[in-house]
Amino acid sequence: MPKLTIDGELVEVPPGSTVLQACEAAGREIPVFCYHPRLNIAGNCRMCLVEVEKMPKPQASCALPAADGMVVRTNSPLVHKARKGVLELLLINHPLDCPICDQGGECDLQDLTLFYGPDKSRFKENKRPVADKYLGPLISTHMTRCIHCTRCIRFLNEIAGVEELGAVHRGEHMEITTWVEAALSSELQGNIIDLCPVGALNSKPYEYRARTWELKKTESVDVLDAVGASIRIDSRGNEVMRILPRLHEEVNEEWLADKSRFAYDGLKKRRLDVPMLRKAGKLEPVDWKTVLAAVAERVRATDPNRIAFLIGDQVDCETMVLVKELAERLGTPHVECRQDGSPLGTRPRAQYRFNTTIAGIEQADVCLLVGTNPRFEAPLVNARIRKRWRRGGFTVGRIGVPFDLTYPVQDLGAGPPTLEEVAHGWHSFAEKLAAAERPMLILGTGALARPDGAAILSLAHRLAESVRLVREGWNGFNVLHTAAARVGGLELGLVPGPGGRDLAGILDGIERGEIELVFSIGVEEIDPKRLEKAFVVHLGTHGDRTAPIASAILPGAAYTEKNATWVNLEGRPQRGRLAVFPPGEAKEDWRILRALSEAIGRTVPLDTLAQVRMRMAELAPQLGEIDRIRPAEWGSFGRAGPVDPAPFTSPIRDYWRTCPISRASSVMAECSALAAARAREATGTHG
Amino acid sequence: MSAAPGRPQPYGAMAPDVESFAFTPENLEEAKKILARYPAGRQASAVLPLLHLAQAQHGGWLPKAALDYVAEFLGMAKIRVYEVASFYDMFNTEPVGRVQVRVCTTTPCWLCGSDAVLRAAREVLGCEPGESSPDGRFFLREFECLGACANAPVLWIDDDFYEDLTYERAKAVLESVVRGERPTPGPQSGRKGSMPAGGKTTLLEVGE
Numbered sequence: 060m061p062k063l064t065i066d067g068e069l070v071e072v073p074p075g076s077t078v079l080q081a082c083e084a085a086g087r088e089i090p091v092f093c094y095h096p097r098l099n100i101a102g103n104c105r106m107c108l109v110e111v112e113k114m115p116k117p118q119a120s121c122a123l124p125a126a127d128g129m130v131v132r133t134n135s136p137l138v139h140k141a142r143k144g145v146l147e148l149l150l151i152n153h154p155l156d157c158p159i160c161d162q163g164g165e166c167d168l169q170d171l172t173l174f175y176g177p178d179k180s181r182f183k184e185n186k187r188p189v190a191d192k193y194l195g196p197l198i199s200t201h202m203t204r205c206i207h208c209t210r211c212i213r214f215l216n217e218i219a220g221v222e223e224l225g226a227v228h229r230g231e232h233m234e235i236t237t238w239v240e241a242a243l244s245s246e247l248q249g250n251i252i253d254l255c256p257v258g259a260l261n262s263k264p265y266e267y268r269a270r271t272w273e274l275k276k277t278e279s280v281d282v283l284d285a286v287g288a289s290i291r292i293d294s295r296g297n298e299v300m301r302i303l304p305r306l307h308e309e310v311n312e313e314w315l316a317d318k319s320r321f322a323y324d325g326l327k328k329r330r331l332d333v334p335m336l337r338k339a340g341k342l343e344p345v346d347w348k349t350v351l352a353a354v355a356e357r358v359r360a361t362d363p364n365r366i367a368f369l370i371g372d373q374v375d376c377e378t379m380v381l382v383k384e385l386a387e388r389l390g391t392p393h394v395e396c397r398q399d400g401s402p403l404g405t406r407p408r409a410q411y412r413f414n415t416t417i418a419g420i421e422q423a424d425v426c427l428l429v430g431t432n433p434r435f436e437a438p439l440v441n442a443r444i445r446k447r448w449r450r451g452g453f454t455v456g457r458i459g460v461p462f463d464l465t466y467p468v469q470d471l472g473a474g475p476p477t478l479e480e481v482a483h484g485w486h487s488f489a490e491k492l493a494a495a496e497r498p499m500l501i502l503g504t505g506a507l508a509r510p511d512g513a514a515i516l517s518l519a520h521r522l523a524e525s526v527r528l529v530r531e532g533w534n535g536f537n538v539l540h541t542a543a544a545r546v547g548g549l550e551l552g553l554v555p556g557p558g559g560r561d562l563a564g565i566l567d568g569i570e571r572g573e574i575e576l577v578f579s580i581g582v583e584e585i586d587p588k589r590l591e592k593a594f595v596v597h598l599g600t601h602g603d604r605t606a607p608i609a610s611a612i613l614p615g616a617a618y619t620e621k622n623a624t625w626v627n628l629e630g631r632p633q634r635g636r637l638a639v640f641p642p643g644e645a646k647e648d649w650r651i652l653r654a655l656s657e658a659i660g661r662t663v664p665l666d667t668l669a670q671v672r673m674r675m676a677e678l679a680p681q682l683g684e685i686d687r688i689r690p691a692e693w694g695s696f697g698r699a700g701p702v703d704p705a706p707f708t709s710p711i712r713d714y715w716r717t718c719p720i721s722r723a724s725s726v727m728a729e730c731s732a733l734a735a736a737r738a739r740e741a742t743g744t745h746g
Numbered sequence: 747m748s749a750a751p752g753r754p755q756p757y758g759a760m761a762p763d764v765e766s767f768a769f770t771p772e773n774l775e776e777a778k779k780i781l782a783r784y785p786a787g788r789q790a791s792a793v794l795p796l797l798h799l800a801q802a803q804h805g806g807w808l809p810k811a812a813l814d815y816v817a818e819f820l821g822m823a824k825i826r827v828y829e830v831a832s833f834y835d836m837f838n839t840e841p842v843g844r845v846q847v848r849v850c851t852t853t854p855c856w857l858c859g860s861d862a863v864l865r866a867a868r869e870v871l872g873c874e875p876g877e878s879s880p881d882g883r884f885f886l887r888e889f890e891c892l893g894a895c896a897n898a899p900v901l902w903i904d905d906d907f908y909e910d911l912t913y914e915r916a917k918a919v920l921e922s923v924v925r926g927e928r929p930t931p932g933p934q935s936g937r938k939g940s941m942p943a944g945g946k947t948t949l950l951e952v953g954e
Contacts, residue, residue: 222823227832238828239810 061127066134078120078131079107087133090142090171092149092256093208094121097312098217104149104208106171108141109133117141139175146176152187153257154203162258164271168206189234195242196729197249197321199266205259207233211251218314219245220445220465235259242733246438246714249320253303253313264321264726265301269293274300277638280625281319282373282543282618283718286417286439287627288315292619292638299323299619299639309418310627316438317730318714318721323619325724329602331614332643342612347644347654354596354611355658358389361576361594367393367565370553371581371599372542372718374648375623375635376682377671378615379544379551381652381663382580383678388661392559393574396548398584399504399710400562402513403538403549407694410516411549413440413628414534414691415499421447423535425495427471427488428457429478429519430707431503434464435714436541437628440501441465456488459505459707473706475515478506482522492526499535500528505709507538517697529693536693540628541710541717543618544581547626550679569593579605580648581615583719598648601719613655614645617720621647622668624675624682630691632682760841760882761805767812769819773803777819789820793830796820797837806846806885807838835889843878843885845923847871848902851888854895859912863899864888866916870924884924896940897933910935910943 062071063078065085072081077100082089092104102122109120112130117137132138150172157163189202212224212235223243226233237243252260274293281288281302288311291303302323304315334350335342345353358366368386370379379396386394397403403411415423420443433441441464447453448466456469458477471477471488480486484493492498500523506515519536522528528535540546548554555561560568566589568574577593581600587608597609600617618625620641626632641647649671656663665671676683715731716722769777777796784791796819800812808831817827831837838846849867851860864875867886871879875888894900897909901916908919910933922929937943 222825225825225829227829229833238825238832 061125061129063125063127063129063131065131072125076125078109078111078118078123078125078129081125081129082109082120082131082133089120089133090175091121092167092171092206093210095210095213095254098210098213098254101209101213104206105145106142106149108138108145110135110137142175143177146172147180147182149206150176150180151182152203153206154186156201156204156258159267160201160204160258161261161266162204162255166258167256187231192234192236193240193242194237194260195248195733196726197263197317198243198252199261199263201259201261202234204257205235206257207235208256209235210254210256211235211260214251214254215243215245215248217449218442218446219247219250221245221248224251244734244737246317246434247314247442249317250304250314262301262321264324269295269300275638277619277636278305279619279635279638280627280633281315282625282635283319283322283721284316284437284439285540285543285545285628286310286316286437287543287625287631287633288319288439289633290315290319292636294619294638297639297642299326309416310629310631311439314439314442318717318727321726321730322721322724324726325601325720325722326617326619327642328725329719329723330617330642330645331599331602331606331612332641332645334614334644335609335612337610342606342609347646350611350613351655351658354613354655355660357576357594357596357611358659363390364393365568365573365575366391366578367560367568367574367576367593368395368553368578368580369398369562369565369582369585370394370396370544370548371398371579371583372544373618373720374544374548374581375618375621375625376547376551376632376675377623377668378580378648378652379548379553380671380675380678381649381656381665382578383551383553384663384665384674385652385656385661388656388663389659392556393565393568394553394559395555395562395565396545396551396553397562398542398582399508399545400512401504401507402516402698403507404696405549405552405554407696408550408630408691409529409534409536409693410520410696411538411540411546412630412691413501413537413539414529415537416629416688417443420444420499421450422533423447423495423497423499424453425491425498426453426455427481427492427498427500428455428459428468429500429502430459430506430515430709431501431539432459432462432464432505432709432711433501433503433539434462435709435711436503436539438714440539454491456491459503460709462709474704475511475518475702475707476704478515478518478522479702482518482525484525489522489526492522492528497530497533497535498526498528499537501537501539503539503707503709504541506707508710509703509705511700511702513698514700514702515697517699518702520695520697521699534690534693538628543625543627546628546630547624547632547682550626550630550682551675552678566590579609581719598651599719600645601723603719603722613651614641614643615648615651616641616645620645623647623649624672624685626682629688630681631688632685634685760843760878761807763809763841764804764811767800767804767809767815769799769815770803773799781820790822790826793820793822793827794834797827797831801837805844807840807842809841810839813839838885841878843883845884846902846904847884847886847920847923848889848892849875849886850890850892850894850898850900850902852891854891855899858898860899862913863901863911863916866913867901867920870917870920906931909933910937 070085089107093101102119107120108117110132191200277292281290289305289307291305293301333344336345445466481489523536579597583603591608595609596611598613619638681689715727721727780795817824849864871884873879878885901908915934
């Protein structure tokens with residue numbers, strides 16, 4: 060362990076540390092532009108210069124290994140002069156457009172210039188002109204502002220795994236570009252906006268819309284996939300202006316997937332903002348009292364055995380508590396939170412969770428993907444797998460349709476027959492899993508949401524047992540959900556009760572007229588044709604797929620508009636917070652159900668959010684511990700049976716449009732069209 | 747007169763941009779030989795020689811199709827090849843004349859009269875530095891130090907150095923190249939290599 064003296068203070072750092080890390084360990088702040096702890100070291104901005112004894116010149120501390128006995132000064136006149144010089148050089152070609160720059164107010168160059176920089180420039184010549192580059196519909200560029208830190212290049216190469224950005228030409232002529240004006244294809248590209256220390260890369264949808272200091276910042280969680288990334292919602296007035304990631308080492312580190320970051324314009328479009336009732340075949344706006352009375356009357360007139368509750372993909376746990384309470388009071392057993400039709404049960408809990416945890420992926424040494432495309436289903440999980448792969452000594456196998464996941468994957472086969480082989484130990488990959496110290500299996504909903512799902516789940520269980528995925532201190536069995544509501548629904552037990560129908564049963568029941576009234580709580584992924592025969596009461600946010608066939612519409616709140624709890628795929632309960640109010644007459648979902656229960660005459664006695672959460676903790680104590688994962692018990696699950704040899708497919712074909720919010724977003728529509736065009740070009744079926 | 751590998755003869759007008767590019771069978775053999783010099787998994791190291799080969803095949807410049815071809819040939823990301831091709835001055839990524847005429851104008855050559863060499867090149871080729879000749883056969887440019895300062899000033903035409911130039915000598919060399927010949931490379935003053943200009947001063951007893 061090298062010991063160094065930093066400004067007269069002795070610090071000891073782990074071997075392999077850099078001088079910069081040693082300075083930080085000593086509590087010194089070293090200004091940086093190109094250095095980023097999660098990226099490879101480039102050492103090209105020279106901002107981190109420090110004075111090291113016995114070295115003739117100031118040293119770039121980010122690229123200098125810490126050695127025993129070094130004497131470092133971070134606060135000497137030489138260091139100050141060096142920093143001032145570096146900043147003067149960086150500013151030579153940097154335009155003075157801070158007043159119109161989106162980065163203004165959160166710009167590293169601005170801040171560091173204020174603290175360390177010169178007060179005026181001696182450069183009298185013209186600044187260098189650089190043409191702006193086209194990087195697609197998400198990122199706008201102002202390349203004259205670029206200081207060539209190469210963070211964006213390194214992020215795309217290393218973390219996103221998409222080598223599309225580069226630095227062409229050299230010296231004074233160096234430019235960051237894709238060279239051929241092509242849009243970036245990564246699902247994590249938005250992160251380079253955050254990484255850019257200046258205003259060279261900006262969010263295109265947010266560009267020139269607001270200044271950072273006028274925004275209200277609300278810490279929340281994302282619900283557009285099941286990862287539950289920590290986000291910060293920046294709003295002005297009652298409008299979401301942008302969404303940024305928040306540091307959460309165990310979930311998203313400091314990254315965010317593009318759909319979660321850029322789909323927010325969908326929150327302002329196609330919204331249901333007034334209650335509606337179908338009169339003479341047409342949906343007409345009515346007031347809350349009327350719609351609740353009409354629905355209540357219908358409920359009272361219907362046999363409880365002919366009423367069903369379906370739960371959508373982004374429903375919060377508070378709302379689900381109300382659904383459970385209301386269904387119990389009505390006496391209907393037909394409650395279903397598995398909108399995709401997967402066969403996952405509620406006990407043992409390990410069968411539906413991502414037990415290894417996202418951070419746990421970094422400990423694994425072999426991984427088998429079954430029926431999943433994590434790059435689309437959970438880009439941040441895919442980034443973790445890639446992070447693990449980059450460290451070396453990691454094998455990834457796949458049973459499913461080949462797709463570029465940004466790391467090498469060994470394709471074993473496309474469908475259940477291969478899974479059978481591995482589960483029975485006939486396949487060589489089974490030996491690899493059994494021999495591994497920490498093997499993991501990721502089972503996608505593409506493998507489960509099919510008629511033979513229960514048999515597939517049983518096979519996966521058999522595989523888990525045969526290669527001992529579950530060991531002392533390690534659980535390698537994982538289900539990769541795509542819906543933010545799913546794990547919460549299963550934790551709360553929103554599955555058919557005794558004599559209750561599951562999704563297929565409910566849909567068949569509607570067809571045969573045995574289910575007359577369906578509560579669609581944010582259900583948008585079911586073919587509306589299968590619902591339309593019933594009296595559909597739709598509690599939702601967008602005029603998406605279900606609203607057009609609904610008989611009554613109860614406008615609810617989107618995830619940015621309520622204080623609510625979601626459980627991510629690991630089983631981690633997290634709180635989202637209200638950033639803006641729901642539009643028009645829309646209300647928080649649980650309050651709507653509470654009011655409805657009163658109108659029906661079966662009041663659920665939960666009047667405040669605190670009471671709802673108390674009830675939630677009674678139903679599922681683990682949901683009371685925010686941001687803590689209570690490990691799930693292991694056991695047997697699934698139902699052995701014949702399997703269909705058809706290949707597994709991912710439930711997500713179009714990453715950009717998977718939920719009512721992203722489908723309403725015009726930014727996502729643009730990305731989707733671009734991705735479709737790229738796919739056509741790749742297969743050569745165009746023209 | 748022998749052609750350098752990969753170079754089509756005789757020189758014609760400027761090579762056009764192309765939609766697709768592939769090595770000729772001979773160059774493919776050459777490329778495989780180059781590739782074999784590097785250990786497995788390190789094929790990307792061959793990017794410079796392969797770009798030279800592709801540029802020579804395509805008449806002095808690299809169209810995008812050629813860069814893409816080399817990227818695919820080596821299993822590299824395209825942008826990595828673009829970076830390399832744009833970094834080095836020896837690669838042209840825009841259409842230029844087939845014959846590369848490069849005049850060194852760095853200090854030693856300049857002190858020894860590179861201005862006159864440049865003037866000769868301008869007159870013979872009929873274009874300014876950074877331009878191709880009107881017939882599209884030649885591309886003239888100034889270059890940074892070519893590392894032959896002992897024989898300054900220097901003119902670099904395709905693969906050959908012409909050294910110890912004056913206005914007249916440069917003109918003679920260039921006119922010969924314009925006629926489609928290949929003048930003898932090396933010092934044009936008659937001395938051997940970079941021996942002293944006024945004849946030997948040491949090792950006098952050693953025979954020729």
